[in-house]
Amino acid sequence: MPTTAALTRYADLPALIGLMEGDEKHGPAAHSTLDVVWVLYDRVLDVAPATADDPARDRFLLSKGHGPAAYYAVLAAKGFLDVSALRGWTAFDSALGHHPDRVLVPGVEIGSGSLGHGLPLALGTALGLRAQGLRRPDGTAPRTVVLVGDGELDEGSNHEAIAAAGRLDVSGLTAVVIDNGSSSHGWPGGIARRFEAEGWATREVRGRDHDALHAAFTRPWGDRPLAVVARVRSAS
């Protein structure tokens, strides 16, 4: 067992997840969100434990609150959470449940679990940052990234937010859709088209390819919101 201080790398995530779920069953492949969340915190978002309350920080909102072990593991690897907190997850007095609670978990931006809430919350967050004219130290505007699942997109509330964000040109908003084919009735023609028709910039990418994810999140996308559809095979 490595020491706590060493558990900060991508390669350590299975061990961290193992503290919650047990070592026997789950490698990183079982967690459809793991690579996306890692790339965001490791290479894209400008937020760290020291800036977790900075009004101009970047925000990550996990809308699909299900299966949060990967998210907790990344937060622990990045120092938002004590590794020791992972062991007792879902116990009565643990801060970590099967759905994250922002009031209980340092670094968690929203409480989620009921599907279809994250995108409207992210829209409001991006609009709030824009209305206040907040800027990071390098002069750029903070961004708000929300992760939704392709099954979660069934919820109509997402489509209210997708349409409104496109019309209001909310360029500070990025939605990443984890597409593991779990939507009951599918999305004929593809998920990206739903965003594109509403005025979003869209990119499709393999959801385990770190360099491709990084490029999709960071290549300039203009004065529109950005949707990144990340395809993964896992069904978790």
Added chain:
Amino acid sequence: MTASTTAATARPAPPALAGAAMRETFAAVVAEAMEEDPRVAVVLAAISAGMFRRPASRHPGRVIDLGIREQAMIGTAGGLALTGMRPVVHSYAPFLVERPFEQIKLDLGHQDVGAVLVSIGGSYDASEEGRTHQAPGDVALLDTLPGWTVHVPGHADEVRDALRAALPGEDRVYVRLSGTANREPRPLTGGLTAVRTGSARSAGVVVAVGPLLDRTLEATAGLDVTVAYTATVRPFDRAGLGALAAAAGSADVMLVEPYLRGTSAHEVSEALADRRHRQLSLGVSRDTELRAYGTPADHARAHGLDTEGIARAARDFFLV
């Protein structure tokens, strides 16, 4: 405090005008607050967008009309609050409270952020529009969630006072505008105020909420009862009611509320748990859906919330 009932003989304001006055006061007070407080933002779903054109042009990005998208309206308000802003969210009561109720529960309450929700069309104000535009259950629904302050102003001046109290804060506040109003405004104390005090041998206490005060005073003019008023029903002034009941000849309480019947009955029970009492709740009927149009006055009569209905219920309850 003792007050005469001379107001009952004054000429009533036309109900439609009184309702418009509350809505216009709301728009004016919020526009004024936006000048002074950069945190204040307005979130709309098409309804009343025209009333906020001027502040929208003066404060870019702080009047957000999402179109007819009420789930996104509450979610957006939650997101704004997460960035430190003070969202004011407004629509007809059924589209503000009932349709996006889970968003109110999760995007505001569960996120532990606040907003000021301001409704029009409560209960049967939209009488000609029918059931789709009526929400007599709005206060009862919010009552299932912790941490809400609920104001039911009885006059446009009370709307102003409620908003000025709510806007600087960070908590969750519902302001329920009404299409009818009392002739005179009353101070917004947050609790119960005795408007007419009965004798030491009085038959009990009548609690009149918001716009129903004037007709309640008129309906109970011939009875020896204390009539108390409140424009703030959550948190409910349990201590105040306990004190009024203790001073009355009997601790019996009649509650007159302009929304779903019995919405505050459990509050009365809690307030008087330490003494024997009877209680009666008046409000919008729970047991049947009233499939009728007409005027708000027609609906008040049908629910027993007109002066005659309240008087009849008060006689039956207190004169036993």
